[in-house]
Structure formats: structure tokens, C-alpha cells
Amino acid sequence: MTNGVQISAWEDDPGNGVPGDGVRVTRPAPDVGRAPLAFSFPAPAPAAAVYQPGTPEFRYWTAAEALRRGADFWAALVPLTRWHIGDVLPVLLDEGEDLNAYYDRQALNFFHGDSPDGTVYSGESPDIICHEMGHAILDTIKPQLWGAASHETAAFHESFADISGILSALQLPSLRTAILADTRGQIYRASRLSRLAEQLGAAIRAVQPDAVESDCLRNAVNSFTYEDPVDLPPGAPASQLSSEAHSFSRLFTGAAFEILGGLLNAQAAGGAPTEAQLLAVGNDLGRILVDAVKAAAVVPNWYAQVAAGMVQTSAAVNPAYPPIVKAVFVRRGILSLHSAAQAPKFANAVNLANAVGVVAAAAPSPSLGVHLALPAEHYGLDEPLLVEPAAQQRPFMAMSAAGDATSLQPASSSRAATSYVDDLFRRGRVDYAGQGKPEHQLNHGRRLRSHRVVKDHEGLKLQRVLFDCGLCCR
Amino acid sequence: MSDPTPPPEDERIVPNDRESISFVKGLVAAGHAARLGPDGVLPRGATHEIVGETPGGLPILVRRRFGGGMAG
Numbered sequence: 384m385t386n387g388v389q390i391s392a393w394e395d396d397p398g399n400g401v402p403g404d405g406v407r408v409t410r411p412a413p414d415v416g417r418a419p420l421a422f423s424f425p426a427p428a429p430a431a432a433v434y435q436p437g438t439p440e441f442r443y444w445t446a447a448e449a450l451r452r453g454a455d456f457w458a459a460l461v462p463l464t465r466w467h468i469g470d471v472l473p474v475l476l477d478e479g480e481d482l483n484a485y486y487d488r489q490a491l492n493f494f495h496g497d498s499p500d501g502t503v504y505s506g507e508s509p510d511i512i513c514h515e516m517g518h519a520i521l522d523t524i525k526p527q528l529w530g531a532a533s534h535e536t537a538a539f540h541e542s543f544a545d546i547s548g549i550l551s552a553l554q555l556p557s558l559r560t561a562i563l564a565d566t567r568g569q570i571y572r573a574s575r576l577s578r579l580a581e582q583l584g585a586a587i588r589a590v591q592p593d594a595v596e597s598d599c600l601r602n603a604v605n606s607f608t609y610e611d612p613v614d615l616p617p618g619a620p621a622s623q624l625s626s627e628a629h630s631f632s633r634l635f636t637g638a639a640f641e642i643l644g645g646l647l648n649a650q651a652a653g654g655a656p657t658e659a660q661l662l663a664v665g666n667d668l669g670r671i672l673v674d675a676v677k678a679a680a681v682v683p684n685w686y687a688q689v690a691a692g693m694v695q696t697s698a699a700v701n702p703a704y705p706p707i708v709k710a711v712f713v714r715r716g717i718l719s720l721h722s723a724a725q726a727p728k729f730a731n732a733v734n735l736a737n738a739v740g741v742v743a744a745a746a747p748s749p750s751l752g753v754h755l756a757l758p759a760e761h762y763g764l765d766e767p768l769l770v771e772p773a774a775q776q777r778p779f780m781a782m783s784a785a786g787d788a789t790s791l792q793p794a795s796s797s798r799a800a801t802s803y804v805d806d807l808f809r810r811g812r813v814d815y816a817g818q819g820k821p822e823h824q825l826n827h828g829r830r831l832r833s834h835r836v837v838k839d840h841e842g843l844k845l846q847r848v849l850f851d852c853g854l855c856c857r
Numbered sequence: 858m859s860d861p862t863p864p865p866e867d868e869r870i871v872p873n874d875r876e877s878i879s880f881v882k883g884l885v886a887a888g889h890a891a892r893l894g895p896d897g898v899l900p901r902g903a904t905h906e907i908v909g910e911t912p913g914g915l916p917i918l919v920r921r922r923f924g925g926g927m928a929g
Binding site: 481484485486487488492514515522529532533534537540541544613618626683 | 868872879921
């Protein structure tokens with residue numbers, strides 16, 4: 384029986400750059416064998432008590448506490464009554480020497496290995512524990528992903544597992560309070576919450592410096608944007624994306640973490656977010672993600688499928704969420720502007736088939752003197768947007784180089800204008816200034832706007848407001 | 858732990874289009890695809906077992922675990 388007994392455990396990953404300086408918490412002794420989502424360990428559990436770090440007993444209770452906390456979170460949220468493999472998921476805390484951990488549809492497997500600071504046990508890190516358990520959760524929700532021959536589905540499994548680590552960590556009140564203080568309420572900043580598996584990352588870095596990020600195994604605060612993984616190399620330094628699942632997973636994890644920050648800002652409504660709000664938006668993100676995963680078809684462009692589903696499912700959680708979710712996915716390139724606009728819940732019935740065309744402009748000098756009317760439904764505007772295309776006659780032909788060093792044909796002025804305006808909206812650089820319907824627009828939060836939408840007798844026009852150095856856009 | 862039981866047909870990854878060929882080649886390049894060792898155990902760094910070969914010489918795979926490449 385463990386009722387009323389306290390144990391000591393790591394609050395999150397014990398590696399924070401200072402050996403032996405992880406944050407400890409005292410928690411009620413967990414019942415790992417309790418359904419739903421029960422666990423089993425091969426050896427008898429040590430007596431529930433407060434043990435010192437570095438002992439097998441401390442490692443056991445750290446793992447048990449993280450597993451119970453994470454499983455309780457997902458079991459209630461999804462909801463789940465059993466694992467894909469049955470009622471009980473075995474846990475093997477030290478299967479030998481390796482800097483690794485894995486889920487194999489039979490057990491959660493953890494290892495130990497050398498690091499500059501001594502022996503590292505992957506089963507001692509709540510980040511890694513809840514990552515591996517996240518694989519088992521997703522395998523239960525969507526077992527069809529297990530054998531899918533797709534970069535994106537494999538990478539998503541890693542991303543979901545990392546998100547599991549983050550959302551499970553948020554179940555701890557002490558961690559929520561600490562993270563809000565560390566980030567001053569701006570969750571989308573590098574912190575103990577965004578950094579996953581610092582200790583294992585340091586051990587791997589000592590062996591292979593470019594295999595992991597500079598401060599952890601993977602950081603959920605990153606600036607990766609979508610590229611077709613089929614066109615990416617199979618491996619790359621941690622600073623770049625490759626098609627390898629753990630590498631490519633960082634794109635979706637970064638988007639999800641950015642959404643978490645956006646949802647928290649929306650909840651706080653300009654004030655300082657509270658730890659209760661942080662818990663609430665963490666639970667909201669989990670629900671949005673799970674509902675989207677359940678509904679998504681298993682196809683090669685899985686990221687876009689899930690992202691579109693998240694836009695849709697977020698509306699049922701909170702009507703303020705879809706513009707935030709859309710904005711992040713569009714900014715990351717996971718969803719195109721058109722895809723985001725056509726998420727079924729928000730499809731605009733307005734037919735803009737006749738919206739494209741160059742119209743005469745009465746704009747005075749120093750403008751270019753013509754306006755191009757761009758379809759603007761996918762920007763969240765009710766009528767075409769008049770923009771000034773770069774349409775002056777070229778005195779000579781200059782072309783950029785493609786990746787294979789061949790020349791790229793320059794885009795037509797209309798295509799170039801469309802691409803440019805798309806980028807402005809994707810990056811949140813346009814002030815809608817009250818035009819259009821807010822529920823159809825992208826809410827990028829507080830950003831420096833270089834352009835604004837204005838309405839005059841000809842219609843809606845895009846006007847530049849300022850030039851800036853571009854260093855404050857993400 | 859390893860699972861020596863034969864996989865169902867629908868869990869076999871046969872590289873037969875652009876996406877699946879790229880996926881399988883990526884696993885092979887990263888060392889995440891391997892045959893079972895003499896002891897019947899999949900090497901630790903591998904996530905997929907090689908269970909066959911296409912006429913074109915590419916391996917046919919079955920996933921055996923997630924997480925075999927924490928370092929990415």
C-alpha cells in the first residue's frame with residue numbers, strides 16, 4: 384500500500400548543466416499497477432520512502448511517479464482504458480549499456496551509459512520516461528501508424544512522444560510555477576519545459592557533438608519550417624532538418640509548443656498568465672491534438688492532415704483558438720494558406736472565381752501605378768486585395784540559382800506578388816486594421832507589422848507601414 | 858526485448874513508391890534497419906527488422922520498436 388506515503392523524484396530531466404543539481408520534488412507514492420493504464424516492473428518495488436539521488440530506489444520512484452502522472456493525464460484526456468498491448472505495460476528500467484530508450488510493443492525499455500558527469504540512466508529522466516510512454520499512448524490511439532512507410536508518420540510519433548513529455552510535465556504544479564517565473568509568462572521561450580532530455584543530450588554530445596542540440600537532446604523552441612522530407616537528406620547535423628524521424632519531428636513539436644504559448648497568451652488576455660491557465664491550455668492542446676489524430680487519415684502528408692484537423696478541433700475547445708492554431712501552422716509551412724483557409728470548419732462560401740485580374744489604379748505617384756487584385760479569402764478578407772505588383776519592364780534578365788546550380792526562371796509579376804503577399808500574411812506582418820472577419824483570420828499575437836489593409840473607394844488595398852530589421856519576427 | 862513472431866502481411870513495409878523507397882533508404886542509411894542477430898535479437902540501434910528483399914534489391918522491413926535512435 385502506498386496511501387499517504389511520500390517519495391522523492393526528479394521534477395523533470397535531472398540534467399541542467401550542473402551535475403547533481405536537478406530539481407527534486409516530494410510527491411505521493413504512485414500506484415503503478417492501478418488501472419487504467421497499469422504498469423508492471425520485473426523486480427519488487429522498493430519500499431515507498433524518500434531516497435537519495437544516485438540510488439536505484441530513487442530512480443525507481445522517479446520513473447514510477449513520472450509514468451503514473453503521464454498515464455493518468457492521457458487516460459483521462461483521450462480517454463483510454465487499456466494499452467494497445469493489453470491491460471498492463473511492462474517497464475524495464477535498466478536493460479544494459481546504451482544511450483537510448485525505446486518502446487517495442489512489449490515494454491518500455493531503458494538503459495544506462497557513460498557521460499562526462501558519470502553514468503546516465505535514461506529511465507531516470509521524466510522527459511524520457513514520458514516520451515517513451517507517449518509512443519505507447521499514440522500506439523493505443525492510432526495503431527495504424529506503427530508500420531506506416533512514411534517519413535511524416537514516423538516523425539510524428541517522435542513528436543507526439545516529445546509533446547507527451549511536455550504535457551505530462553505540466554501536470555506538476557511546482558513546474559508550472561517555475562516555468563512561468565523563468566519565462567516571465569512567455570512560454571514559447573527556451574526553458575526547462577522546452578528542453579527535452581538535457582542529461583542524455585549531454586552524454587550523446589560528448590560522443591557525437593553535432594548529433595544533438597547545444598543544450599539538450601531536442602528543444603521545442605526552434606525555427607524549423609516545412610520541407611518535403613522526401614527531398615531532405617536522410618541525416619544532418621542537429622542544426623538542420625533531415626528526413627530522419629527524430630530530426631523531422633522537431634518541426635511539428637516546435638509548432639505545437641508555439642501553439643501552447645499562443646493559447647496561453649489568449650487565456651491570459653494581456654495579463655500575466657497563471658499556473659492554472661497554463662495547466663488548462665496544456666490540457667486543451669492535448670485534447671486538440673488527440674482529436675485531430677483520431678480523425679486524420681494515414682497518408683504521406685500526415686503533418687498537414689493533423690494540422691488541419693487541429694484547426695478544426697480547436698474550435699470546439701475554444702472559439703478563440705482556431706486563428707492561433709492556423710497562424711502557427713501557416714508560419715511553419717505545415718499548412719498552406721489555402722489549406723488553412725479551407726479547413727472545413729472555416730471554409731468560406733464566397734466564390735472568388737472572378738477575383739483575379741489587373742485593374743486600373745488611380746493611385747498617385749510614387750506608386751507603381753497599377754494594382755493587382757488577389758483573391759483574399761484565404762487571408763481572412765471578404766473581398767479581393769489590391770496590391771502593387773513589381774511589374775515594371777526589365778532592362779535585362781537576371782535569374783537566381785536552383786539547388787542544382789541551374790537557373791530559376793523568374794516568377795511572373797502576378798506570381799511574385801502572390802508569393803510576397805502570402806509570405807506577409809504567413810509571417811504575421813499585416814495589420815488587418817479591422818477589415819474582414821477576425822474568426823477567418825490568422826492571429827499571430829503581438830508582432831511588428833510592416834503592412835496594413837486599408838479600404839478606399841476602389842476596395843481593399845495593402846499598404847506598407849514601415850521597413851524593419853526583421854529580427855523580431857518569431 | 859525483441860519480437861521474433863512473423864509479422865502480419867499488412868505490417869510489412871515494401872518499398873514500392875517514391876515515399877516508401879525514400880523511407881526505407883533513410884532507415885538503411887541511418888542504421889535503423891537490420892536483420893536479427895544470431896541470438897534472434899534485433900540490434901539495439903535498429904527500429905526495423907529486415908524480413909525480405911524486393912526484386913530491385915531493396916529491403917522489406919517490419920517495425921519492431923520506436924525510439925531506437927534517440928539521438929536522431
